[in-house]
Amino acid sequence: MTHHATRTLQELGYRLTPQRTMVWEVLRRTRGAHLSAEDVCAQVQADFPHVNLSTVYRTLELLVGLKLVRETCLGSDRRYYEVEEEVPHHHVVCGLCGKVEHLSDDSLQTTRHLLNHVLGFEMREATFFGVCRTCLSAVNEGEEEHHAHP
Numbered sequence: 204m205t206h207h208a209t210r211t212l213q214e215l216g217y218r219l220t221p222q223r224t225m226v227w228e229v230l231r232r233t234r235g236a237h238l239s240a241e242d243v244c245a246q247v248q249a250d251f252p253h254v255n256l257s258t259v260y261r262t263l264e265l266l267v268g269l270k271l272v273r274e275t276c277l278g279s280d281r282r283y284y285e286v287e288e289e290v291p292h293h294h295v296v297c298g299l300c301g302k303v304e305h306l307s308d309d310s311l312q313t314t315r316h317l318l319n320h321v322l323g324f325e326m327r328e329a330t331f332f333g334v335c336r337t338c339l340s341a342v343n344e345g346e347e348e349h350h351a352h353p
């Protein structure tokens with residue numbers, strides 16, 4: 204079965220070079236991960252050693268433009284790519300280890316209504332920055348040790 208992305212690209216008359224297909228394949232097989240352009244490039248280069256980063260950037264741009272891939276800014280210089288899902292979702296980013304987790308759209312309904320009610324603002328995407336469970340417990344353990352041996 205042809206994936207809808209392959210079809211869309213063909214319908215729009217883009218040449219489906221193997222490199223372009225590979226960028227898409229990498230994102231599909233790493234679904235749920237959040238890859239930077241460099242990560243994608245490294246994986247494509249495993250099969251096509253001559254592909255360079257600018258080709259990967261151009262292909263990502265194209266896929267983002269076609270709404271097949273979602274680009275999310277997760278920090279000042281961190282741009283991540285993933286296959287666009289049907290269901291909208293948001294991100295939670297750990298500032299210590301960089302781990303990214305998903306947050307369902309439903310869980311933000313209260314915030315959405317509040318923003319809309321107070322500011323007339325339509326929230327489309329949210330990213331929360333903080334500290335993940337693993338890092339928090341590591342920090343807490345560190346503090347306990349500190350108290351035990353002053």
Ligand SMILES: [Zn+2]
Nearest residue numbers: 297300335338
């Ligand atoms: Zn963390």
Ligand SMILES: [Zn+2]
Nearest residue numbers: 237285294305
């Ligand atoms: Zn995501």
